Amino acid sequence: MLQTSKLMLVVMGFVVLTCGSNAVGGQDPLPSWSAGQAKQAIVDFVGNVTKAGSPAFVPEAARIATFDNDGTLWAEQPMYFQMVFALDRVKALAPKHPEWKDKEPMASLLRGDLKRALAGGEKAIAEIVMVTHAGMSTVEFEQIVRDWIATAKHPKTGRLYTDMIYRPMLELLAYLRANGFKTFIVSGGGIEFMRPWAEKVYGIPPEQVIGSSIKTRFEMRDGTPVLMRLPELNFIDDGPGKPVGIQMHVGRRPLAAFGNSDGDLQMLQWTAAGSGARFCLYVHHTDAEREWAYDRASSTGRLDKGLAEAKAKGWTVVDMKSDWKRVFVFEK
């Protein structure tokens, strides 16, 4: 009986361990990352904050990791994927809106002249967003997003947008979670545009998705409660809005933050300013062949001030070309 009890303890120990950790001894948890400074910095940081007795040890509850989405978890070229969604929705809705033929920016858009449609700047974009993202219930909008994401294809690769996700970042998300981190998306993109697929694709549940939003209103529709999406801005989760969004949704400062553009800079600053060990990482798009190469001069995902600050502060910068063995999840 002693023998059996001992065996049981061993087995229980093993099983209890695997309840909280997917890390299996000996296997590289980050196989798509080349050996190098970036990978080493990640592994060192996680080792430090999770090692019991280490001066840098952080209890699980405080292991918050926040990730930008566009350009950090999935691609963002030649334009933000949510903008493609909005343009597709304008085309789908056009038959019900004959008046759009004579109204900018819709008129140019429907003629296929995207450049002219967007020449109206933020006002034009806001109008496109509102007509495509508001005027329906939250349940209806979720279904619209589900239908689009299941079928729409990227113009360059011909892949589903959910295939345009970076495999190294998926491994990183899983590695952090296996080490007791709670992973959040903190994106300038729409919160309700990401939630319908983020759990399946990233393993991030809706309650850990933070993003920009329009207002909603509780209404009774034929005796059934609905949340109607209103054409009114609620919150922009970008730049200085990211720490605000993190405080609103998470209520604690991240232990680690991951971004790729100047729109993530304040999130990284806010994270770095916390006490004890903190980790900040920028993905630098340097691979024109497998992905895209852009930084200071790009209108989408501009990385200028952030790159300078990363160098000055010693944050980790991923050189996509050399640090990632594979880029997208569809690569063998």
Added chain:
Amino acid sequence: MLQTSKLMLVVMGFVVLTCGSNAVGGQDPLPSWSAGQAKQAIVDFVGNVTKAGSPAFVPEAARIATFDNDGTLWAEQPMYFQMVFALDRVKALAPKHPEWKDKEPMASLLRGDLKRALAGGEKAIAEIVMVTHAGMSTVEFEQIVRDWIATAKHPKTGRLYTDMIYRPMLELLAYLRANGFKTFIVSGGGIEFMRPWAEKVYGIPPEQVIGSSIKTRFEMRDGTPVLMRLPELNFIDDGPGKPVGIQMHVGRRPLAAFGNSDGDLQMLQWTAAGSGARFCLYVHHTDAEREWAYDRASSTGRLDKGLAEAKAKGWTVVDMKSDWKRVFVFEK
């Protein structure tokens, strides 16, 4: 070897089960609840949605339970505890604000004439809230709340406010979590007023606390990033705001919702309107001896329409006097 493998499987099954559940066979998980309809309804519902193969089974990820705070998890008489906090803060700040002596509602408040101070209605309350809740960083405000909650005493019982918590509800929170539920607070109270103590007291981490809020702004103060609390309303998480707040923070509809007033009605309606099994519960304050007895005529925590709808819809109504063996956590 076969014998051992079989044993290991059995043991692993046992251990895996206990990873997700604190329920220990034979022990009553709700000992402060009297046997009766309310307790039975809770246990039946949890059994139904967690039993594999049951037609009502719900996967863990969707087991969202939302709880009102004032009057549902802790008491709310003779006035909302956060209002006491605000009044205490006015007194603490008064020496730095000599001008308050001649300015309502502060003047009456500082003379101890609460009734006259609040005679100005919502405008007076908003002014008291803003001068006591804004003008400092989020980190500073958190410390102010921590200091107050550690020392302030309830005027009737002389107990700490964190002792004015209902033991049956603590048991219910733990019971739900042991059965794979994620528990959220959804309160009309201030989100940043609850977060500093909700984890320790309720086991609910900051990222699962939803409440009313004022706006914050990211700023650099001597090179250090801060989030400044602004005297500007951001969101009221009450009544029709509760489903809106739930959608914003959780992104899915609750499986179960718990409240005590008409301010929770829309949350319960929104929950009940979901597909499959749902659970809605009202705590009815019926115990004038151990707590307070109030409903339709109360200005704090009025329960009128909600009580009617609960009866019409067959929601569970807790009769505090008969359903709870003990009320507060400080009772033996």
